[in-house]
Amino acid sequence: MSGVRVLVGTRKGAFILESDGLRKKWDVSGPFFGGWEMYHIKGSPVDPNRIYASQSTGWFGQLIQRSNDGGKTWDPVGNQFNYDGVPGTHQWYDGTPHPWEFARVWHLEPSLTDPDKVLAGVEDAALFESTDGGELWNELSGLRNQDSGSSWQPGAGGMCLHTIMVSPKDPERIYIAISSAGAFRTDDGGKSWRPINKGLHSEGIPDEDAEVGHCVHHMAMHPSKPDTLFMQKHWDVMRTDNAGDSWVEVSGNLPTDFGFTIDVHAHEPETVYVVPIKSDSEHYPLDGQLRVYRSRSGGNEWEPLTKGLPQSNCYVDVLRDAMSVDSLDKCGLYFGTTGGQVYASNDEGDSWEAIVRDLPAVLSVEVQTLA
Amino acid sequence: MIRVVLPAHLKTLAKENREIELDVVGVVSQRSVVDALEQSYPVLLGTIRDPTTKKRRPFVRFFVCEEDISHDDPEAPLPADVVSGKEPFFVIGAMAGG
Numbered sequence: 001m002s003g004v005r006v007l008v009g010t011r012k013g014a015f016i017l018e019s020d021g022l023r024k025k026w027d028v029s030g031p032f033f034g035g036w037e038m039y040h041i042k043g044s045p046v047d048p049n050r051i052y053a054s055q056s057t058g059w060f061g062q063l064i065q066r067s068n069d070g071g072k073t074w075d076p077v078g079n080q081f082n083y084d085g086v087p088g089t090h091q092w093y094d095g096t097p098h099p100w101e102f103a104r105v106w107h108l109e110p111s112l113t114d115p116d117k118v119l120a121g122v123e124d125a126a127l128f129e130s131t132d133g134g135e136l137w138n139e140l141s142g143l144r145n146q147d148s149g150s151s152w153q154p155g156a157g158g159m160c161l162h163t164i165m166v167s168p169k170d171p172e173r174i175y176i177a178i179s180s181a182g183a184f185r186t187d188d189g190g191k192s193w194r195p196i197n198k199g200l201h202s203e204g205i206p207d208e209d210a211e212v213g214h215c216v217h218h219m220a221m222h223p224s225k226p227d228t229l230f231m232q233k234h235w236d237v238m239r240t241d242n243a244g245d246s247w248v249e250v251s252g253n254l255p256t257d258f259g260f261t262i263d264v265h266a267h268e269p270e271t272v273y274v275v276p277i278k279s280d281s282e283h284y285p286l287d288g289q290l291r292v293y294r295s296r297s298g299g300n301e302w303e304p305l306t307k308g309l310p311q312s313n314c315y316v317d318v319l320r321d322a323m324s325v326d327s328l329d330k331c332g333l334y335f336g337t338t339g340g341q342v343y344a345s346n347d348e349g350d351s352w353e354a355i356v357r358d359l360p361a362v363l364s365v366e367v368q369t370l371a
Numbered sequence: 372m373i374r375v376v377l378p379a380h381l382k383t384l385a386k387e388n389r390e391i392e393l394d395v396v397g398v399v400s401q402r403s404v405v406d407a408l409e410q411s412y413p414v415l416l417g418t419i420r421d422p423t424t425k426k427r428r429p430f431v432r433f434f435v436c437e438e439d440i441s442h443d444d445p446e447a448p449l450p451a452d453v454v455s456g457k458e459p460f461f462v463i464g465a466m467a468g469g
Contacts, residue, residue: 035379035380036380057380058430059378059380059428059430059431059464059465060380060381060384060418060419060428060431060464061417061418061428062417063384063414063417063418076384076414079416079417080416080417080422080423082423
């Protein structure tokens with residue numbers, strides 16, 4: 001029987017939630033790496049037993065853990081993320097040049113075809129690749145060294161590369177996003193990159209239509225339409241249908257278009273989900289009501305999904321990597337909150353249930369659909 | 372034999388729940404103790420100091436004989452009581468409130 005495995009990264013450890021295909025009864029295991037910040041945990045699409053995890057603390061730095069048995073046991077692999085060559089500088093908060101300094105791995109993106117190949121998005125923003133299961137990491141430095149790199153400046157959350165998406169139709173095409181530089185694309189497997197931010201408009205930067213400098217929070221893509229991307233920007237929900245060459249706003253009737261996470265239905269490329277957050281200064285749901293919004297039209301027309309979600313006195317946040325979908329029928333959705341709940345829907349978002357509560361603040365949620 | 376006490380997180384990584392004993396070749400200093408520690412427990416590479424520059428991580432401290440020696444020359448010889456094994460070399464995770 002099919003099933004799902006939900007990989008949850010929190011501020012104080014990792015948890016694994018498992019269920020059969022009905023997705024009604026859940027087994028919770030963990031914490032794994034208790035006390036450590038687990039920014040992201042993601043399994044290989046090729047071999048679901050192969051899982052990579054980013055483990056860090058401000059005290060003891062970064063480790064990468066790898067499991068070959070679906071998360072039952074873990075082994076540390078390589079943790080040396082050395083910028084290629086002389087790293088140079090980017091802009092610091094005060095506008096002065098600041099050397100690139102590795103802080104942590106925000107996102108791990110296992111290859112669609114090779115379980116030993118994985119990309120890592122790090123802070124200070126850079127993209128690394130491992131082709132040996134995470135033992136050795138090499139920077140794809142064409143990104144950082146493209147024209148705008150020295151002008152990137154961190155936002156309040158740090159200058160992190162947090163989103164990585166590889167086109168299923170063309171493995172040479174990779175999209176990434178950086179706070180607060182924007183979105184970038186390579187069409188040659190990471191050798192050369194260009195910003196893809198035309199159409200983004202951000203009031204918080206001096207040139208509101210600048211080529212770079214936009215605070216992209218997250219992006220999502222349906223595998224059948226890899227040229228169509230959806231973006232939750234600091235403010236604004238955006239879409240592109242030409243691989244980022246130009247973007248249009250699709251916030252439509254959302255009650256607020258600030259937010260962090262965004263995802264796409266597993267079977268319907270035009271069905272998109274966001275979790276609106278009140279504002280950049282109040283990181284919690286509007287009116288204390290936790291609502292997922294769904295658009296079945298690729299944006300602009302949004303409906304609130306509230307059944308099973310708290311509709312009063314709810315002041316949690318849902319972070320950028322904290323939503324994921326399974327590919328069962330009906331599509332399941334999962335998201336975690338900074339209040340430690342993981343909510344699941346086994347009916348495309350129509351109804352929700354907290355499958356676990358009172359975890360540490362959730363940083364990331366990834367789902368594996370198991371055969 | 373040099374005795375080393377690790378903080379909880381590093382004990383977990385090293386899969387040791389007790390004090391560690393290390394043979395240190397040559398002058399016993401912060402650097403040579405951490406060198407020996409990393410050689411015996413490669414999982415600790417990068418957790419105490421930068422693997423390339425060897426600079427101590429900001430929130431890691433070294434205590435010996437009730438003294439914080441974190442800011443001392445990493446090549447300086449450690450006290451005789453540490454060298455003899457009478458006193459341990461403490462690796463400390465700095466305290467943080469909240």
